[in-house]
Amino acid sequence: MRGKHAMRSTVRKTPAGSAKARLMFAFKKDTDTRKAYLAGREYYSEEGTTFELRLVQKIKQQQSADPTSRPGYPSSLGVREFIRRATEVALGKSSRAVVEDRVLGVQTPGFTAAVRLGAELLRHWYAVRTVWCGPVYLSSPCDDSLAGIFQAAGIQDIREYYYWDYKRRGICLEKLLEDLTKAPEQSVVVLSASAHYPTGAALSQNQWAQIANVIMRRRLFPFFLLPPQALCYGDLEQGVWPVRYCASQGMELLCAQSFSHCFGLYGEAVGHLLCVLKQKSLLFPMESQADRIVRLLWAQPSAGGACVVATVLGNPAHLVEWKEEVKRIVERCMLIREILRERLRLLGTPGCWDHLTQQGGLYCFTGLNGEQVDFLSKKRHVYLLPDGCLNVSAINSRNLDNIVESIHLALTTSD
Amino acid sequence: PLISWWGGVQMGPPDPILGVTEAFKRDTNPKKMNLGVGAYRDDHGKPFVLSCVRKAEELITAKHMDKEYLPIGGLGDFSKCCAQLALGADSEVLKSSRNITVQTISGTGSLRIGANFLARFHGGPRDVYLPKPSWGNHTPIFRDAGMQLKAYRYYDPSTCGFDFKGALDDISKIPEQSVIMLHACAHNPTGVDPKPEQWKEISDLVKKRNLLVFFDMAYQGFASGDIDRDAWAVRYFIEQGHNILLSQSFAKNMGLYGERVGGFTVVCNDTEEAKRVESQLKILIRPIYSNPPMNGARIAATILNTPDLRSLWLEEVHFMANRIIKMREQLVAGLKKEGSSHNWQHVIDQIGMFCFTGLKPEQVERLTKEFSVYMTKDGRISMAGVTSANVGYLAHGIHAVTK
Numbered sequence: 001m002r003g004k005h006a007m008r009s010t011v012r013k014t015p016a017g018s019a020k021a022r023l024m025f026a027f028k029k030d031t032d033t034r035k036a037y038l039a040g041r042e043y044y045s046e047e048g049t050t051f052e053l054r055l056v057q058k059i060k061q062q063q064s065a066d067p068t069s070r071p072g073y074p075s076s077l078g079v080r081e082f083i084r085r086a087t088e089v090a091l092g093k094s095s096r097a098v099v100e101d102r103v104l105g106v107q108t109p110g111f112t113a114a115v116r117l118g119a120e121l122l123r124h125w126y127a128v129r130t131v132w133c134g135p136v137y138l139s140s141p142c143d144d145s146l147a148g149i150f151q152a153a154g155i156q157d158i159r160e161y162y163y164w165d166y167k168r169r170g171i172c173l174e175k176l177l178e179d180l181t182k183a184p185e186q187s188v189v190v191l192s193a194s195a196h197y198p199t200g201a202a203l204s205q206n207q208w209a210q211i212a213n214v215i216m217r218r219r220l221f222p223f224f225l226l227p228p229q230a231l232c233y234g235d236l237e238q239g240v241w242p243v244r245y246c247a248s249q250g251m252e253l254l255c256a257q258s259f260s261h262c263f264g265l266y267g268e269a270v271g272h273l274l275c276v277l278k279q280k281s282l283l284f285p286m287e288s289q290a291d292r293i294v295r296l297l298w299a300q301p302s303a304g305g306a307c308v309v310a311t312v313l314g315n316p317a318h319l320v321e322w323k324e325e326v327k328r329i330v331e332r333c334m335l336i337r338e339i340l341r342e343r344l345r346l347l348g349t350p351g352c353w354d355h356l357t358q359q360g361g362l363y364c365f366t367g368l369n370g371e372q373v374d375f376l377s378k379k380r381h382v383y384l385l386p387d388g389c390l391n392v393s394a395i396n397s398r399n400l401d402n403i404v405e406s407i408h409l410a411l412t413t414s415d
Numbered sequence: 416p417l418i419s420w421w422g423g424v425q426m427g428p429p430d431p432i433l434g435v436t437e438a439f440k441r442d443t444n445p446k447k448m449n450l451g452v453g454a455y456r457d458d459h460g461k462p463f464v465l466s467c468v469r470k471a472e473e474l475i476t477a478k479h480m481d482k483e484y485l486p487i488g489g490l491g492d493f494s495k496c497c498a499q500l501a502l503g504a505d506s507e508v509l510k511s512s513r514n515i516t517v518q519t520i521s522g523t524g525s526l527r528i529g530a531n532f533l534a535r536f537h538g539g540p541r542d543v544y545l546p547k548p549s550w551g552n553h554t555p556i557f558r559d560a561g562m563q564l565k566a567y568r569y570y571d572p573s574t575c576g577f578d579f580k581g582a583l584d585d586i587s588k589i590p591e592q593s594v595i596m597l598h599a600c601a602h603n604p605t606g607v608d609p610k611p612e613q614w615k616e617i618s619d620l621v622k623k624r625n626l627l628v629f630f631d632m633a634y635q636g637f638a639s640g641d642i643d644r645d646a647w648a649v650r651y652f653i654e655q656g657h658n659i660l661l662s663q664s665f666a667k668n669m670g671l672y673g674e675r676v677g678g679f680t681v682v683c684n685d686t687e688e689a690k691r692v693e694s695q696l697k698i699l700i701r702p703i704y705s706n707p708p709m710n711g712a713r714i715a716a717t718i719l720n721t722p723d724l725r726s727l728w729l730e731e732v733h734f735m736a737n738r739i740i741k742m743r744e745q746l747v748a749g750l751k752k753e754g755s756s757h758n759w760q761h762v763i764d765q766i767g768m769f770c771f772t773g774l775k776p777e778q779v780e781r782l783t784k785e786f787s788v789y790m791t792k793d794g795r796i797s798m799a800g801v802t803s804a805n806v807g808y809l810a811h812g813i814h815a816v817t818k
Contacts, residue, residue, distance in 0.1 A: 042483055050483050057476075064472040072454055072462050073672045109520055109675065112705035125424045145701060152702035186420075221420060252420050266484045267709030278419035288427035295552060296559040299523030302708040303673030 019386050027383050035381035036399040038390040042266050043329055043362060046396050052264045053325045055318060059308050074303045076294045077287065078107020078272075082306035085313035086272040090226065090240055090255055097247050102277045104286045106294065107301045110269035111227050111258035112149060117273045118223055118254040119153035120293045121286070122188060136188045136223075137179070139163035141387060143197050146190065161189065164199050169355040169367050171201050177214055185219040193226045193255070194239035195361025198389035202360050208242040212249060222246055224255040228262065228361055236323070247276050259309045261362065262326055268305030329393075333362060336392045343404040350411050364392050372410040380406035431551075431791060439789040447787035448805055450796035453603070453768050455637075455667060455735055458802045463735070465670045467728040471717040474724075480713070485706045487697040489518020493712040496719035497678035501632060501646055501663055508653055512686045515693040517700070518707045521677040522633045522664030523552065528679045529629060529660050530560035531699045532692075539592025539627065546570070546582075546596070548793070550603045550631070553596065567595070570605045575761035575773045577607045583620055591625045599632035599661075600645040601767020604795045608638070608766050614648045618655050628652060629660040636668040638767045640736030642729065658682045665715050667768065668732050674711025739768065742801040749810025757817060770796050778816040786812035 020039065027037050042050045052060075077083065083105035087098060097103050108114040122132065134157030136150050147158045161183070162175035180189060191211070194202055203211070215222050224243050237244075243255050255274040260266045275290075277283060294300075312318045334357070341356040356364060368376070368388040376382040382403055384390045395403055435451035457463040488494060498509060498516040508514050519525035533543070543562045545553050546569035554564050567589065568581030589595065597617075602608055609617060621628060630649050636642040652659055658681075665676040679696070683689040700706075718724045747759045762770055774782065774794035782788045788809060790796045801809060 052479075057479075061476055064469065064476060073452075073666075109704045109708055110706070112701070113703065116703055125421055145705070149702040260484075267706075269704065269706070269708035277421060282419055282421050282424065285424040285426045286421055288429075289424055291430075292427045292555075295523070296556050297524070297527055297703055298520040298675065299552070300521075300673070300675065302520070302675040302711060304710040305708070 023377070023383055023385070026377065030381055032381040034399065034402045035383070036394065036403055037383045038394045038403070039383050039385045040391050040394060042391075042393075043261055043264070044391070044393045044396075046332070048394070048396055048398070050264065050266065053322065055312065055321050055325060056263055056265065056308055059311050059318070060304075063304075063307060063311075074107075074300050074306075076291050076300050077105075078301050079303055079306045079310060081314060082107055082270075082310040083272065085310050086257055086259070087274060089236060089313055090243055090257060090272075090274050091247055091276070092237070092244055095244065095247055097276045100280060102280045102283060104275040104277065104283055104290065106273045106275075106290050107306050108271040108273055108294075109298055109301045110271040111225075111256060111260065112145065112271075113269070113298065113301075114256035114258070114271040114273040115146065115149050115225070116153060116297070117290065117293060118256055118275075119150045119155060120297075121254070121275070121290060122221075122223075123154045124293070125286075125289060132186065133157055134188075135159045135184065136190065137161045137183055138190050139192065139196065141198060142190070159183075159187075163196070164201065164365065166367070169352070169365070170358065171199075171203060171207075173203070173207050173210070177210060180211065180214045180220065181218060183218060183220060186221065187218075188221045188223050189215060190223045190225060191242070193224045193242050195228055195359070195363065197225075197227065198363050198385065198387060199365040200359030200361050200363045200389075201365070203242070205241060205245070208245060212242070212246050212251070215246075216249065216251060222251065222253045224253060226255055227258040227260070243274075250278070252276055252278050259305070262329075263305075263309055263312070263322075265305045265308065268308075269302060270305035270309055271301075333392050334360075336395050337364065339400065340392070340395065340404065343400070344407060347404065347408045349408045362391055362393055364390050366390055366407070368407070368410060375410045375413070376406055380409065382406045435789045435791060438783075439787075442787050442789075444787035446805070446808055448789065448800060448809060450788060450790040450798075450800040450809075453667075453797050453799065454672060455670065455768070455799045456802070458738060458804075460800070460802050460805075463670060465728065465731045467718050467724045467731060468670060468714055470727070471714045471721070471724055474717055474721070475713055485518070485709050485712075487517075487700050487706050488693065489707045490709060490712040490716060492720065493518050493676075493716040494678060496716055497663060497665075498680055500642065500719060501635065501649055501661060501678075501680065502653065503643065503646065503650055506650070506653070508682055513684060513689050514680055514682050515689040515696065516678050516680040517693070517696055518712050519662075519677040519679045520704065520707055521666050521675040522631070522662055523556065523677075524675065524704075524707070525662035525664070525677040525679040526553070526556050526631065527560065527703070528696060528699055529662055530557045530562055532660075532681070532696060533594060533627075533629075534561035535699070536695065537594065537627065539594070540590055542590070543594045543596055543629070544586075544589055544626075546598065546602070548604060549596065549598070553631075562594070565589075565593075569602075570607055570771065572773070575607075575771055576764065577609055577613065579609070579613050582609075583616065586617065586620050586624065586626075589624055589626060593624075593626055594629055595621060595626045596629045596631060597648070599630045599635070599649050600647075601634035601638035601769075603633065603767070604769050604791075604793065605771040606765030606767050606769045607761075607771070609648075611647065611651075614651060618652050618657070621652075622655065622657065627660070628657045629662070631662050633662070633664040634667055634767050635663065636729075636732035637736050637739075640733040640740070642668075642732065653682060658684065665711070668735075669715055669718065669728065671711045671714065674714065675708055676711035676715050739798045742798050742803075742806055743770065745803065745806045746801065746810055746813075749807050750814055753810050753814035755814045755818065768797055768799050770798050772796055772813065774813070774817065781816045782812050786815070788812050 161179035165172040567585035571578035
């Protein structure tokens, strides 16, 4: 005898499954030996696998053999040393906000969780005395999970600001500023601090200064996304410049950070939410509210990965070693972009491919349209995301030829 | 602008248990005892790393496994053995694959997913019935997810035991299709568990009322020292035809507190239903944390799936539970020795990490002020904080404030 759940009819239909899942499914079923999956989120080495940084491995071994380490619940806000380092790495040690003790840092189980926590804080406490409901402005395009995070936190009013110009294959600052200027006061604007996902585009310091100006003038609230810090320029400071700039201007901001990519710690869910406040007196209330929200979602973040990151960032020798490994990752990505652009040029592939090297980081907006992307996966066994975004690190010496040829065919074959 | 966006943020209510720990830290009495927090301590009062965990970590490091994001539902190996641990290897549910189990961020994460799932898909009343009392975090988790909380009688302060009649009485009045939360074993905070015959009657009544059962099992193995015995109620209910929801945590029984390892299970009618539920759970999980942390789940899966490590773990869990049981016995013996005339049998009868002593708030205050024994106002003590070195002192203090 089976018990019956009183299920509402919404469970009857299975949603089709995300585009990503379908893509992965098709890739797995594909038997062609030349198949290449370029739609992953992680950094892939030349051997085609994700890997742990040597330094990270070393530290983990040390930590697991450490007889003095004891288990226990970390505080709900996370490992203190990690929070300190994560804050430092974003704002800099000498940041006025840090020195004046008006920065709230919370360790979260991953990047998504950091965004979610920020969204929850905004939802509950942003505007004085009223429960603020939006709007939140996301770049067009953006990571397709972002809207869902804000909505799950109860913010339904999600809008877009102009970002990527598909024709020019670059950011259109003019239209971006226009959209921000028209946004209602107290809107939240979500900005990628460095290499944008999925376009890989980045703004110059000058452009950032202009954006910051509009944000201040229009009383908007900046929420920065910093998933692959250091992976854009190979330099921790450069990738985080806009966050530091805004903080130095006395602005309040939120910043979601992830340490997955630059430490190869994907599965360990090491995230951080930074909240820069105007006054020190706000720190305790904000902390207690963050604590309250965290206890309803995951209670405490996981300790392991955060301790590794804290160890690396807190030790000058480790830091140097880590920066070396990251630099190699970044240089390889830049090299791949160069090679890709050059090979397409040599083949005479139509279009201008300069944007490949103008963008930075792991992801690259090729500019291919849906049909062409489809052609690539179905006819050439090369898998890109439907919007034409690809992960440059997944390209290596073994699949480069096929990929270049395939892109060329996609643009020259008329169906 | 000079005004902050966050000017209206109020200070949140202080956490009662944290308050106990803070006060404990400030106390300079060398004999002080912290009996507030529910984390296991060994007989020297130190946190305890299980050797099976260390060994599992070594195995994992040596294997140089891939570093990738886990899927939304977590590590497949882990989900499988997590379900097996709770339901039993020969469970008909597992054989017919009519359960969906996802890895979650320990018990809290599991309860939150369950609460969100109910809020979105449960066709019955919005009310979740908790035992009175229940774990403090149950209420805010369910409420924040959009459910409403009600209670059924559970703890009888006059006996410091289970209010069986009261529970049956209240449960019989719960509107059909409501959700009822049951602690599978080692009830938190009272340590009072129903006996098997009582569980049987509860199951019958719940079936008659057509209620949806949500089991919270955070202490499997920790209660009696035997993982199968502790899971008995869960398995019995399933056998009786309840399609339950289940939250599991590996924080205590594997000492994986900081690694945040847990599972959430929905027992469905068939595989097809399980697949549909799975897809919806993923949709719920995605905007909270996308995918769960891998490390702890890997450790747990390695332990459960490696025969040597599994036996070692069972031994260690048995050892931890036994130490608690011994402390209970020693405390009662100590109280007798002090000359206490009260009946302290409930200290031995209660199960798991916590003990509802029956002390009144004034007595608790005296115990704290005069003896530096820190506990929560409701008279709850964490037996894990008791050692053979301080159990005599504790007995002395309790006797002093209750004579």
